[in-house]
Amino acid sequence: MVRQFIYKQIDNSQLVVFRILFGALLLWQVLDYALSGWVKNNFIKPSFTFSHIGIEWLQPLPGNGMYYYFALMEVSALLILIGLQYRMSIIVFTILWSGIYFMQKTTYNNHHYLIILICFLMCLLPANAYASIDSRINPKIKSFTMPSWCSWIMVLQIAIVYFYASVAKLYSGWMDGSFTKGMLARHAPDFLKDFYAQEWFYLFIAYAGLAFDFLVIPLLLWKKTRNLALVASILFHIFNKAHLGIGIFPFLALSLIVFFYPPETIRKLFLWRKPEAIVNEDGTEGKKVIQWILVPYFVLQLLLPIRHYAIKGDVLWTEEGHRLSWRMMLRSRKGTTKFKVVNNQTKEVKFYKLKKILTKKQIKGMQSKPDMIWQTAQKIREKYARIGKDVSVYADSKVSINHGEARRLINPDVDLGRVKWNYFWHNDWILLYDKNGNLIH
Structure with a gap:
């Protein structure tokens, strides 16, 4: 039963659509960083950057080198989007993006880490099997189906993110509204400052955020509540984007929702010219990838966010074990x-x-x-x-x-x-x- 569930062939529309959305978001993020001054402020102005400890040798390229670095990422993101030389492009982007993540901590965002993880998973998936230039140039790779595990690993990844984000909020500074009160005071428009400062409102935001992180994945997985969860996700992420900025994360989180809807629904909505897939429940495609790469990978993903429990002191104070743990917008x-x-x-x-x-x-x-x-x-x-x-x-x-x-x-x-x-x-x-x-x- 489990084997059939994992290896069953399904319509690959979810993965194809996500590749296009993901490529577009990556291109947007990289262009924004290059044009907004983010690259200049974080990589060119400093005499050195705060690389992650142990890899201090990883420093920005001299002169205007980091602009060329980002230009290469822009090209890679565009190639991912259109599906040209996809495998090489996603691997190159993964390496380069990992470089900028580990190269500096001054501007730290959890979604930078999430992009690395999703890029890594996308390196393993046949996301260019349809609606890509690769599949037109080489019809042999063209396919309308994929093993179901290609979809479920994305669901599992975002589920880990939300679960640990919700667990991290279970501390006094969140539950009494201290953090959300201060956060709203900093980011609220002038005409809303008095409204946002009311106790009932900042407590509502605190508990609504906690409830969303805890419940959104189960609600998306259940057919009867899926559309409700989609609406809640849109409202939640639009509010965060409007008040907190936080880059492309709100749109990245929303794009991953394609993996929660039936592949046929995604095909009809986005790929209406794509033929209906003929699925086959036989086979063990990707068995070695699951055993030797994905199982160790997800075990590590489950362990990293709880490592701070083995470290003396409160992580909220010491910061030891804070990174790579989905402790997002927390304090x-x-x-x-x-x-x-x-x-x-x-x-x-x-x-x-x-x-x-x-x-x-x-x-x-x-x-x-x-x-x-x-x-x-x-x-x-x-x-x-x-x-x-x-x-x-x-x-x-x-x-x-x-x-x-x-x-x-x-x-x-x-x-x-x-x-x-x-x-x-x-x-x-x-x-x-x-x-x-x-x-x-």
Whole structure:
């Protein structure tokens, strides 16, 4: 029964339509980043970028190199859209997009990570089997069907996203409306600020968001509630786009809904010239892909968002285990950080001027995040080492969550220029507090 469910041949209209939508969204996103100044501000202006720890060698191309980098992504996205040299194009785009994700953390978005994952899955799928230039040039690859697992892996991926996003909201700052109150105050149009500031409204947004994340996938899977869930999704994502921006994510999430409707429905709506597919329940097409790639992949996807439970401290405070975990639009985090530099030979003490090495945007993004604070200290020590000076670097950092009380984040007595980053467990120089706000020694 399970084998029949996974390998059953179905109409491939869902995948074909999604490829076209996905390619268009990727092209839009990349063009917007290139034309809006995002590339300039994040890759060209900085003297270095906050790459993910362990791959600091991954830095932007010099000069105008990053514009050429994005131009190549634009071409790749266009080729995905029209289905020309699809396999090569999706692999190239996946690599290049992964590069910009791991290359900088100043502007971090969960949907950047989601795009990597969807691109990876699309590398495995025959999305160019119809309505593509590839299938016209080479009729041998043309097909009207695909194994049902090609659709279900997309459903599973977005289900993981929504599930962990909902679980992450189950904390006091969300449940009492603290975060949504502050978020709405920042993003509300002037004529709606008073309305959005009412307690009933920001609590409604908090609980509506929680309910949506918990229920949208089950409601989309059930035929009787599918259309209702579609309407709710449109309203939810339009509200988020209008108030929060957040790039192409709202439209990407909506485009994935094609995998929840029957393939025949998608064919009639979008590919009305496509012949009706003749399905066959026999076969095990893609068995090795499932066993050796997809099973390990989804096990990892299920484990990554819960790894913070194995790390000492509250992830909301320490940020350890925050990324790759679908902790989306969850909290407001603000901080101030000063770096004290002590010359170990002369004992001279100076406070380092961050503008020497960081842009204003980098300074703002760094000040409340332990990993970026540590990387800044490492960079400061490197700067002094190049001119033959041995220094110690200490951070005086205070952070507040959801506009709450500011507390010291980093142990001010630890030389961050010399400590190693513990990527998998708690870094002891990140201070911890109990539920009453008392420092844990």
